[in-house]
Amino acid sequence: MPIAKKTVVTATLLLAIAAAAIWFLNKPISPRLAAPTAIPVRVVQVVQQDVARYTSGIGSVQSLHSVTIRPQVDGILTRLRVKEGQWVKAGDLLATLDDRSIRANLDQARAQLAQNQAQLQVAQINLKRYKLLSVDDGVSKQTYDQQVALVNQLNATAQGNQAAIEATQVQLSYTQIRSPVTGRVGIRTVDEGNFLRVTDTQGLFSVTQIDPIAVEFSLPQQMLPTLQQLIRAPEPAAVQAYLGADSNSPDALLGNGHLTLIDNQINAGTGTIRVKAEFDNAQQKLWPGQLVTVKIQTALDQAALTVPPNVVQRGLDQHFVFRVKGQHVESVPVQVLYQDSGLNIISGVQAGDVLVSDGQSRLKPGSQVQVLSDPPPLVQASEPKP
Structure with a gap:
């Protein structure tokens, strides 16, 4: 075979081998169907129970009777018969004048x-x-x-x-100054031996009633029809006073009272109306001048369907929840009838339905889910005895 012909054949083979190698390296990989992965979620059940509806506001504690003790005749203060902070009854002798x-x-x-x-x-x-x-x-x-x-x-x-x-x-x-109310003596401003005049505006001290006590607070004017119904009800509406905004802590509850008064006019500048409630204060947790958070019960929903607030999701035009059916979830539109920091009252589901409470961000209708159990409580190891 001539040398030139061998050279051509050899070059052709080398080109074929190179092309086969390039095709093999660039060969598209056929896609593999991955098995669907279950999305981990946590769930809760729809609970049917009676739920009290509340509205809240910020109020200030006020004494029902607070009297500044002043002399009614001029004279020298000969004796103070009570101490600062002492509890006195109506009619008790407080001080004497010459x-x-x-x-x-x-x-x-x-x-x-x-x-x-x-x-x-x-x-x-x-x-x-x-x-x-x-x-x-x-x-x-x-x-x-x-x-x-x-x-x-x-x-x-x-x-x-x-x-x-x-x-x-x-x-x-x-000349014998007696207490007009039952209450607590405040800080005195004069001592024995001072000459007192009727024109003195400062007074000797104050006597403030602590039990019972009142809380005055303001609510939006839209609440007026509801408040009027509560006032006319056979039983007074329940009112609770809390220290701060955290009403879920049992230590924050200062007292339970009842609605007593709606002011006779609405504040045109703020669009609010003043309301007053009265509290039994035997433990003296409420103190005049104290700022408290007030919750007033406005209604009682019987056999309401309740879920935690994080269960309900907000869609483009309505609320919805993810309901677990077997190993998959479905989207169920719901209506939120009432909501607060602890629960929501909804309609559109049934009591006992299993709803997703955590992990909704990865879900869509038909997604496969894996229900996670609640983590076990942490148990602190006991210290070794010496």
């Missing part, structure tokens, strides 16, 4: 009354005598009439003396 001047005036008024009564007694005896003499014209009609006028004058003077005694007795009672 009463010597008023007692002297009382004795003087009584002496004037006794003197006038003696003059009145003599005038009445003379009137009887003139009346008998006037029958036989022993005295003139004018003399008799003058004696009648004198008796009436002395009688009126005696009544005036008696009124002066009573007025002085009232002034004397003001």
Whole structure:
């Protein structure tokens, strides 16, 4: 075979081998069908139960009776009979003022009354005598009439003396300052020995009622029809007061009360209406001036279908939930009838339905799921005994 022909054949073989190698390396890999992977999720069941509906607001604690104790007569404070922070009852003696001047005036008024009564007694005896003499014209009609006028004058003077005694007795009672309400004594502003005047505006101290106590708060004006229904209800609406916004903690609950009053006008500037509730405060958890979160029960839904808030998803035009059917899920449209931080009341599902509560971001209708169990609670290892 000629050399040139061998060279051509060899080159052709080399090109064929190279082309086969290139085709083999660039050969498309046929796709392999991957087995579907289950998406891990956590689930809850729809629970049917009675649910109380609440509306909340921020309120301030107010005493039902808070009185600043002021003197009603001028005088020296001789003795304070209570201490700061002491609990007193209505009528208890709180302080005494110097009463010597008023007692002297009382004795003087009584002496004037006794003197006038003696003059009145003599005038009445003379009137009887003139009346008998006037029958036989022993005295003139004018003399008799003058004696009648004198008796009436002395009688009126005696009544005036008696009124002066009573007025002085009232002034004397003001020297003993008594508590008008049952409550707690505040911080005092004066000490024994100070001269007190009626015009003093500061007062001695205050007495504030703590139990029962009130909470005043504001709600939107749209709540007015509901509040009016609650006021007219046979049983007062329940109201709860919490410390801060966390109403789920049992330690945050300060007291349970009831609705008592709706203000007679709406604040046009804020569009709110003031409401007042009364609380029993035997444990003194509520304190005047304290800011609290108030929850008022507005309704009670019986046999309501409830789920945790994270179960309900928001779609483009409606809410929906993922319901587990066997190993797959389906999308179910629902209506949210009521919601708060702890639960949602919904319609469109049945009691006992299993709904996805965690892992919805990877789901779509028909997705295969794997239900995860709740993690076991952490148990702290006990320290070795020495």
